[in-house]
Amino acid sequence: MNQASRLRNGVRVLTENIPHAISVSAGIWILRGSRSEPAERSGITHFVEHLFFKGTETRTALDISREIESVGGSLNAFTGKEFTCLHARALHNRMPLIIELLADIFLHSSLPEEEIERERQVILQEISMVDDSPEELIHELFAGSYWRGHALGRSTLGTPEVISRLDRASLVDQLRLLQDPERVLLTASGRLDHEEVVKVAESFFGFGSDGTENVAVETPSPHRGLHLHLKDLGQAHICLGTLGYPYSHPRRYGYHVLNTLLGGGMSSRLFQEIRENRGLAYSVYSFQASYLDTGMLGVYVGTGREAVLEVVDLLTENFSRLKDEEVSEDELRTAKEQLKGNLLLSTESTGSRMSKLAMNEIYFGRQLDLNDVIEEIERVDAADVKAISEDLFRPEYLGLTVLGDVDRDALASINMDC
Numbered sequence: 001m002n003q004a005s006r007l008r009n010g011v012r013v014l015t016e017n018i019p020h021a022i023s024v025s026a027g028i029w030i031l032r033g034s035r036s037e038p039a040e041r042s043g044i045t046h047f048v049e050h051l052f053f054k055g056t057e058t059r060t061a062l063d064i065s066r067e068i069e070s071v072g073g074s075l076n077a078f079t080g081k082e083f084t085c086l087h088a089r090a091l092h093n094r095m096p097l098i099i100e101l102l103a104d105i106f107l108h109s110s111l112p113e114e115e116i117e118r119e120r121q122v123i124l125q126e127i128s129m130v131d132d133s134p135e136e137l138i139h140e141l142f143a144g145s146y147w148r149g150h151a152l153g154r155s156t157l158g159t160p161e162v163i164s165r166l167d168r169a170s171l172v173d174q175l176r177l178l179q180d181p182e183r184v185l186l187t188a189s190g191r192l193d194h195e196e197v198v199k200v201a202e203s204f205f206g207f208g209s210d211g212t213e214n215v216a217v218e219t220p221s222p223h224r225g226l227h228l229h230l231k232d233l234g235q236a237h238i239c240l241g242t243l244g245y246p247y248s249h250p251r252r253y254g255y256h257v258l259n260t261l262l263g264g265g266m267s268s269r270l271f272q273e274i275r276e277n278r279g280l281a282y283s284v285y286s287f288q289a290s291y292l293d294t295g296m297l298g299v300y301v302g303t304g305r306e307a308v309l310e311v312v313d314l315l316t317e318n319f320s321r322l323k324d325e326e327v328s329e330d331e332l333r334t335a336k337e338q339l340k341g342n343l344l345l346s347t348e349s350t351g352s353r354m355s356k357l358a359m360n361e362i363y364f365g366r367q368l369d370l371n372d373v374i375e376e377i378e379r380v381d382a383a384d385v386k387a388i389s390e391d392l393f394r395p396e397y398l399g400l401t402v403l404g405d406v407d408r409d410a411l412a413s414i415n416m417d418c
Contacts, residue, residue, distance in 0.1 A: 002015070002016050002357070007198070007201060007206070009207060011205050012185045013185075014357045014361055015187070015188045015189065016190075016354075017190075018191060022191065023089055023190050023191075024095045024188060024350060025089040025189050025353070026088055026102060026186065027085050027185075028085065029085050029187060030184055031083050031185075032045060032083065032084060032177065032183060034154060035217075035291075039154070041174070042158045043157050043166075044158065044166055045079050045178070048175050049078070049079045051119055051171065051175075052077060054115035055112055056104050056105055064101070064105060074089050075087075075088045075098075075101065076088075082292060085355075085358070087102075088101060089351055092190050095188070095190075095200070099186070099201060100204050103205055106178075123157065127157050134404070135300070135302060142241060146241060147222075147223070149220075152220050152294075153220070179209065182209070185358055189353040189357060190350040220294060222399065224399050224416075226416075227400070228402050228411060229401070233404045235303060236304065237300070238308065238311060238400070239400070239401045240299050240316075240400045241399055242298070242397040242398050243297075243397040244288055244296045245392075247291060248364055253373075253379070253380050254380045254387075259286050259287070259288050259297060260338055260339055261385070264335070270284050270301075273314060274301060280310065281302055284301045284302075286298065299315055301315070305405060305406055309411075312416070316398075316415070316416055322386065323418070327382050332382055332385070336377050340377055343373065343377075347370070394418075400416060
């Protein structure tokens, strides 16, 4: 059962009671992410997210870790493009503790200077780890090329140059921006009582705002074309993508089906064609990134340097087939069953259900009924998939990024028409 309330200061509280669960998962969702940052402060939200765990007015960093782990719980956080989340999970009878702990690190983090300097080095190492991981790096490079000049194209981690110069005053200012009750959700899922959650939250989330800063949301334009990043690697890493749909787009269910049958699993077209039939790659998959006002649909392949042209041809051929031919009923059924199965399996996790409460509120302003979602997936037919493919797989939308020791002249012959 889902319930929603507002605290006196405007914080939204959304809960789902799962009577058979032995755990409770709770999260603070702050409706600011890296998309809200100007280029000169890129990565500052993620920096503050790290510092939430480094001590409050009444707890040291060690106190925070010990307090949650001593009851068998866990505490973590992440920064996205459009929101930041602090979340915790513990046995259901520890619900008051995890809400109080989340409130303390969110509202009372002390941001000690010595911890800032230590965490600065940690984040610089995190950025270096991405640079040393080609499969991660290619996604950052592709987004940077495709959304060139826009915040969605910048890494949530920031750059070494920006992270190295951010001072405590800037971080404190960013923390205050995050502490805007009108932009905060508290979601909880598990064995719980909604009124009790609201009562506990009212005790610890009674904060005000020093003022808000509205960020103009500009929709980015896609940048087509080929971008080569030379690096001495054993493989070539490829991202080929096109414009996608926003999170709440009316065609979103067909869009998910398309992504699934294209490269969403071992039975998908690209996995079967590129890995199983031709042995050209170990890792091949498609991916989606959806936001409030836009989206991206892409494909990743790690392949031999000599096979790049062949692989790109196979990708565009598969795009063309989806535009020109309706998928078979068997293939459509497999993709829909995979989607529905993943959706239903996620309901076993209180963490997944807590996240779903937040995502529905952020992108739809209401809770979507699971049965309705399954019915919408079932309604998708072959004509829908073909129409979406025709809409998205256009030459003017396609962007290609290649990372590796690849001959630039050889890539000049790539044809991305589909």
